[in-house]
Amino acid sequence: MSAPTLNIERIELPNGLVVLLSENHAIPAVSINAVVKTGERFVTDEMAGLGSLAGELLDDGTASLTAQQIASAIESTGGALVTAGGYATTGVSVTLLSSDLELGLQLTADLLRHPTFPEDRVALAISKRLAEIQAKQDEPRIVAAEAFNETVFAGTPQHRPLIGYEERLAKITRADLLAYHQRFFAPNNTILAIAGDISAAEVANKVRELFGDWERDPGLNIPAVPHPRRQREPITRFITKDKEQVNIFLGHLGIARSNPDYYVVRVLDTILGDSPGFTSRIPRILRDEQGLAYTTYCHTARSAGLDPGRFVAYIGTSPENLTKAVAGLREQIELITATAPSNDEVATAKAYLTGSFVFEFETNAQIAAFLVSAEIYQLGFDYPQRFPEEINRVTAEDVLRVAREHIAPGNLTLAVVGPVDDEGKLLRSAKSE
Amino acid sequence: MTTKLNAGATAQTFDITHGVQRTRLDNGLTLLIKEIHGKPLVSSIIWYRVGSRNEELGQTGKSHFLEHMLFKGTDRYVKGEIDLLTLQNGGANNAFTDTDYTAYYFNFAADRWQVALEIEANRMTHNAFVLEEYESEKEVVEEELRIGLDSPWGALDQTVWAAAYHQHPYHNPVIGWLEDLESATRDEMEAYYRQWYHPRNATLVIVGDINTEQVQTRVQELFGAIPAGPEPKPMTLREQAQRGERRLIVKKQTEVERLQIAWHAPEVMHADSYPLQLLATLLSTGKTSRLYQRLEERDQSVTHQSVEYSDRIDPTLFVIRAEIKPSHQTAAVERAIYEEIDRLQQAPVSAEELQRAKQLIKARFVLSHEQVANQAITLGYYETINRYEYLSDFFLRIGEVSAADIQRAVQKYFVEDRRTVGYLVNDGAKQQ
Numbered sequence: 001m002s003a004p005t006l007n008i009e010r011i012e013l014p015n016g017l018v019v020l021l022s023e024n025h026a027i028p029a030v031s032i033n034a035v036v037k038t039g040e041r042f043v044t045d046e047m048a049g050l051g052s053l054a055g056e057l058l059d060d061g062t063a064s065l066t067a068q069q070i071a072s073a074i075e076s077t078g079g080a081l082v083t084a085g086g087y088a089t090t091g092v093s094v095t096l097l098s099s100d101l102e103l104g105l106q107l108t109a110d111l112l113r114h115p116t117f118p119e120d121r122v123a124l125a126i127s128k129r130l131a132e133i134q135a136k137q138d139e140p141r142i143v144a145a146e147a148f149n150e151t152v153f154a155g156t157p158q159h160r161p162l163i164g165y166e167e168r169l170a171k172i173t174r175a176d177l178l179a180y181h182q183r184f185f186a187p188n189n190t191i192l193a194i195a196g197d198i199s200a201a202e203v204a205n206k207v208r209e210l211f212g213d214w215e216r217d218p219g220l221n222i223p224a225v226p227h228p229r230r231q232r233e234p235i236t237r238f239i240t241k242d243k244e245q246v247n248i249f250l251g252h253l254g255i256a257r258s259n260p261d262y263y264v265v266r267v268l269d270t271i272l273g274d275s276p277g278f279t280s281r282i283p284r285i286l287r288d289e290q291g292l293a294y295t296t297y298c299h300t301a302r303s304a305g306l307d308p309g310r311f312v313a314y315i316g317t318s319p320e321n322l323t324k325a326v327a328g329l330r331e332q333i334e335l336i337t338a339t340a341p342s343n344d345e346v347a348t349a350k351a352y353l354t355g356s357f358v359f360e361f362e363t364n365a366q367i368a369a370f371l372v373s374a375e376i377y378q379l380g381f382d383y384p385q386r387f388p389e390e391i392n393r394v395t396a397e398d399v400l401r402v403a404r405e406h407i408a409p410g411n412l413t414l415a416v417v418g419p420v421d422d423e424g425k426l427l428r429s430a431k432s433e
Numbered sequence: 434m435t436t437k438l439n440a441g442a443t444a445q446t447f448d449i450t451h452g453v454q455r456t457r458l459d460n461g462l463t464l465l466i467k468e469i470h471g472k473p474l475v476s477s478i479i480w481y482r483v484g485s486r487n488e489e490l491g492q493t494g495k496s497h498f499l500e501h502m503l504f505k506g507t508d509r510y511v512k513g514e515i516d517l518l519t520l521q522n523g524g525a526n527n528a529f530t531d532t533d534y535t536a537y538y539f540n541f542a543a544d545r546w547q548v549a550l551e552i553e554a555n556r557m558t559h560n561a562f563v564l565e566e567y568e569s570e571k572e573v574v575e576e577e578l579r580i581g582l583d584s585p586w587g588a589l590d591q592t593v594w595a596a597a598y599h600q601h602p603y604h605n606p607v608i609g610w611l612e613d614l615e616s617a618t619r620d621e622m623e624a625y626y627r628q629w630y631h632p633r634n635a636t637l638v639i640v641g642d643i644n645t646e647q648v649q650t651r652v653q654e655l656f657g658a659i660p661a662g663p664e665p666k667p668m669t670l671r672e673q674a675q676r677g678e679r680r681l682i683v684k685k686q687t688e689v690e691r692l693q694i695a696w697h698a699p700e701v702m703h704a705d706s707y708p709l710q711l712l713a714t715l716l717s718t719g720k721t722s723r724l725y726q727r728l729e730e731r732d733q734s735v736t737h738q739s740v741e742y743s744d745r746i747d748p749t750l751f752v753i754r755a756e757i758k759p760s761h762q763t764a765a766v767e768r769a770i771y772e773e774i775d776r777l778q779q780a781p782v783s784a785e786e787l788q789r790a791k792q793l794i795k796a797r798f799v800l801s802h803e804q805v806a807n808q809a810i811t812l813g814y815y816e817t818i819n820r821y822e823y824l825s826d827f828f829l830r831i832g833e834v835s836a837a838d839i840q841r842a843v844q845k846y847f848v849e850d851r852r853t854v855g856y857l858v859n860d861g862a863k864q865q
Contacts, residue, residue: 355523
């Protein structure tokens, strides 16, 4: 299977804006992915939610357009425009018919450069978030995931939910948002990727016209992010909810994307708990053989970013299976750190990772997202060719070494949400409605 | 615009049905093939025209459970082997069941996709139903059912559909009722499989980097010898017209109330489905939509609202959902939705609004079919509930809808006596 080939053009404007273009004429559509390298990782606990709110509000008004005018402009083309603030990246993504690309670029430039965060829009967004924070209490999997993150990422901004906290959101003001924008939104902190049915040369000219006079911030000051430390003891949290299932998260701090073991970890994940169907160990044994769950998985690489992510195992099961399910997860985690996987398992995992890689480049949005990650993580644009080579180098001994390095079975966080008391005792036997 | 930013080679010409070849084997298997050569990928999906719509009293959940069992071993593939072959070949597989169909897909690189054909041909008639696997998988399905019950929307949605339909099997959740699942036996499951899984009740869709003639030959080799099977039993139950509004309350541990209103609405074949598709779009797609503007912007009474109007074989439901902000009254949100419906009954939508809704439907259709797998899903879906040619003139029919057509449709279907209204409210327990 040959690696996917992409025509990629990289241009750096004099103001520092990095522009990445890739032509793909399969359908008459384009994806724009404009990313400012900022997010909640630069926000203090006191201001939790500021970064995600700023991202969300980018399309709520600019110096020349109201929220309504922005929505009307994009929706009259049938396209879709989403703005969001994440943990490490914030920005605008647009998908539209290629005949409407100019409008998409104009809006992207305007939203990044001139958002005004109008008072009434800020108030509306915050009031919606406060309600959403209550609504997510109804989703036991989210409650459990948040309890898990809070512990695993303690002391770093990643311990918080992106949406922020009720009591602190209410204090965020328009002035805070403008200051945040002023501080982080600069062309020399931004990547603009455009993939699809485009003429790259013409688009480059248009980008120069729309973004060229955006002034570089010579004093751009990227703050340091507290470095997380992996826990050195087991931590357990039980949260009571009247639900049909218990939701269980088990794990600890993971690795950053830049970790040289990343490719071995991809193979490890595929063997242990992250592969299609029920082929990897945890879903095969806990779901397919024991019938304990509909959903169960385990992985590390998926959350590897600029900062270390998490090594996490999940299972949702009936309350009476709680002990068995946790023991089952622990057993598999211990096993992967005790004994090297078979050569067959490694070969299968490698065949899957290299063979399925082509599916990561199927849509314009995927290609645009790849261009941005390639830039952020400095993967190089030969990455599509290099990825299979990196994977094919991995051996069973590598997997064991890396499992021992990055997984500590004795020092895991266990977070459980469901009909249990705060010591983990079942409040009732399985309930049927 | 002075310069052209798009290459424009294929602009505005996207037609999902372009190049589709339909053939029918002697045993009744329908085969749809579409060549797309941009990327070295192939998606193959087999559709069986059976879903919860075909399930009889006491037998609910069979279609979905059967879907699980088709991964649990055949006379040729031991349990887990289908997934393992998929993994080794760098592919993806899964399956989905709904009211009107059950579908199984494989996505592979073009140089190895034919393993999918061999698997589907084999498991159409040779599934094993090992008792031990059956019992273990029953536990998995019951866990899946519990996930649904733990979701606030899952619980409300299930109750609204059950109330809106008394006779027609859309009354039942696709996953089935827990008691039916628990009492189902392996032998019943196999009988159900023998009844519904055969060439005459199936459509095989293959889309991607393939050669049509070669695929036709290979499909004939692999599927041609499978016996035609019995004539599929027609589902003749019809829901009687609803006479009077139905109201219900579901209680859960929640601080956030949810509202779901459902009106009986026509099936995919019905001419009125086109104005109602447009109505769904102008009510709820995007920030310019009427319900977004009314509930999220003006009243600021909800965190989310959405509309669902899915194409089905039989008359279905037009559903509006809203998640109410804690400081607001669900009854007031309900009234506001009726006011918006009244406005649509009183006055036609503007030309601009109509045009925007048409453009949204058209563009979103193109934008959502970049992946060959999505093209295969859409083609197979419409072939199963109707015929794929439905898609050939879909945009023409949408384009012909007038503001008066929409107004007429709202007047006809959005009447009090034909609606079911569900509230999800707190059961009195406090959240932690």
